[in-house]
Amino acid sequence: MEGEDVHVKKVVIIGGGLGGLSAAVTLAQRGVDVQLFEKNSHFGGKLMPVQLGDYYFDFGPNTITMPFVFRHVIEQTGARTEDYITFRKLSVHTKNVYEDKTTFFLSSDRDYMKEQLAAIDRVGALRYDDFLREVERLYRLAKTYFFPRMFRSFVDYMSPSLAFALLNARPFETLHHFFQRYFTNEHVIQAYDRYATYIGSSPYMAPATFAMIAYLEMVDGVYYVEGGNARIADTFAMLAKRAGATLHTNRAVKRVIVHNGAVKGVELEDGEKVEADVVIMNADLLQAYRELVDPHDRSYERAEPSISAFVMLVGTKEKWDDLAHHNVFFSPNYKQEFEHILAGRYSEHPTIYVCAPPFTKEGSSLFVLVNAPPLTKDGRMQVDEQAYKQLVYERLRSYGLNVVPDVERVITPLHIAEQFGAYRGALYGVASNRRRDTFLRPSNACKEVKGLYFVGGTTHPGGGSPMVVISGQNVAYYLLGVKLSLPF
Structure with missing residues (x-):
């Protein structure tokens, strides 16, 4: 993947969520002049630490998967993840409770899962290995054909290999129907149906493609960060600053400055103007795009918001x-x-x-x-x-x-x-209840304004903290003219 903006020198990032921070780390580490403006007093976006008296909370993503994505951002700077973040894997990660007092636990321990299923869903126990193989297949399709792409134009969708992947990712089947293929106990199906909420959608409408989430939780595993998941954002911010990026809190952007169809920088709410070759918007695309960019594509205004x-x-x-x-x-x-x-x-x-x-x-x-x-x-x-x-x-x-x-x-x-x-x-921008919104999420590259890019949960590849980080990496590596290679 070769970027058309290889000689980018100055980048402004709007928003300090995980997508913007991950882009800031990568760009600054390679000598780009990066300024990031965050309107809140903390970095991390919805990954927000909250202290109430003696009690600490993570507001944002509580379930952490794909720790190697976060490691990639940290270790490209030469730092060791273990010096800043300790990922703890949960052997039994989710307890599901039902009105009839049935309990069903989710775990990445295959034998433990089959033992539970044997007691409440004998058919599910027999089909469990087939289930794991299929969700792994869906995950591998996604990581090969969807995650590392930016979909800058319609031409990107015309690839024969991508078309093959789309048709093989169960786009015409609902998530709920997919789980019914493998399990007969309604409680078990309900536990897996909940994965649709990870993308702000309904399991009765979202495509079965998202069953790949089961691979991440049931095979790769669920983690948390010792001391709070917000430490991921703190670490990214610290490494971005160390690499030379300038990060601002409590400074909101008023508008993106556009001239002759290309970005020239941003204007802050206090009236200051900051020049830039490229602007990366790490904000809710459905809201920020219409507020900060003029002219803009109003087709986004017809999008269905997530839950x-x-x-x-x-x-x-x-x-x-x-x-x-x-x-x-x-x-x-x-x-x-x-x-x-x-x-x-x-x-x-x-x-x-x-x-x-x-x-x-x-x-x-x-x-x-x-x-x-x-x-x-x-x-x-x-x-x-x-x-x-x-x-x-x-x-x-x-x-x-x-x-x-x-x-x-x-x-x-x-x-x-x-x-x-x-x-x-809405938590995830566009809902994934329709196939179009699943596979044609807003691109990371603005089609109307040259030099404007989007990262975060409301753009490709989607919601969830690892996907948000990947979006930032996709854009950063594209601007650098380097092919992104994650240690999947």
């Missing part, structure tokens, strides 16, 4: 020893829950995710998340915050978790929209 989240950060004095690191308390009617969300309604019987990381010495720091619809087009939230918070507590009590908060903070789609500039509070 959002109703989050409760709850510090309790009680230790919940029966909780795993990741816990899911499932709705009795998962399909109806998604129907309600897609119709703009909050479920009265929501599935509740609870992360209970080992960060607090005394008591527990519980990250509680419920899938929520995005805001209405006029920016309203369709539920009363306090009433819904109590509903979530009541639902947890019905599962035996009588959570008494010592401290708490509620983060709603309204907060997500305001703090992170997320279009309608």
Whole structure:
């Protein structure tokens, strides 16, 4: 892959999420003058550390997979990952709980999984090896044909090898139907269906291509960072600065300066103008593009936003020893829950995710998340915050978790929209409920403005912290005229 902007000297990056930070590290390490402007007081975007009294929380991605992606960014600078970050692998990573009190654990231990399945889904136990082989095949297709591409123009989609990969990635089958091929127990299927929420979509609509997530969790493994996942962003920021990049916090960009169809730099909210050969936008594409760039392609405005989240950060004095690191308390009617969300309604019987990381010495720091619809087009939230918070507590009590908060903070789609500039509070930008939005996500290269590039969860290759980092690497290596090679 040869970049057309090999002689780039000055780059401005809008936003200090993982995508922008990863690009900053790579570009600065190779001598490019990089300035990054972040409107918030922290780097990492939604990977935000929150301290409430004695309780620490990671707001953003709680489930970490593909640690080699983060290692690649760090170690290209000559640093050792172990000197900054310790990845801990979880042998049993997710506890799934159902209304009939059935529990089903997810683990990268193949024998343990087959032992569990033998007790509740004999057919699933017999098919489990076939299941792992198929999700590995889907993952290998993605890492070969999708992850390292930027899709700069329609010509990029015309590759015969890419067409072959698309047709073999189960694009016409839903995720839910795919899991039904291998499992018969509805609880087991429900546990895997939840992978659709990782991309802000419904398992009854999203394509089976995303079953590759099962490979990452059930084979490669689930990790967390000792001391908090936000340390990834802190490390990236530190290495970018060490390489010569200038990183600013609490400085928002007002507009991208465009002249004769090419970027010339940015104007900050305080009126200062910063020249640049290239601008990399690490912000919600659906929101920031229309606000910062003129003229812009208005076709993005027709995009369907992904689901959002109703989050409760709850510090309790009680230790919940029966909780795993990741816990899911499932709705009795998962399909109806998604129907309600897609119709703009909050479920009265929501599935509740609870992360209970080992960060607090005394008591527990519980990250509680419920899938929520995005805001209405006029920016309203369709539920009363306090009433819904109590509903979530009541639902947890019905599962035996009588959570008494010592401290708490509620983060709603309204907060997500305001703090992170997320279009309608959506977590992942464009939803993947339609095949077009799955395989034709917004390109990393702006087609209307030369020198403008996009990274982050709202562009290719998609949401999730490893994908976001890959997007930053794709753009950085393209600008350098170097082929990206990740140690997959």
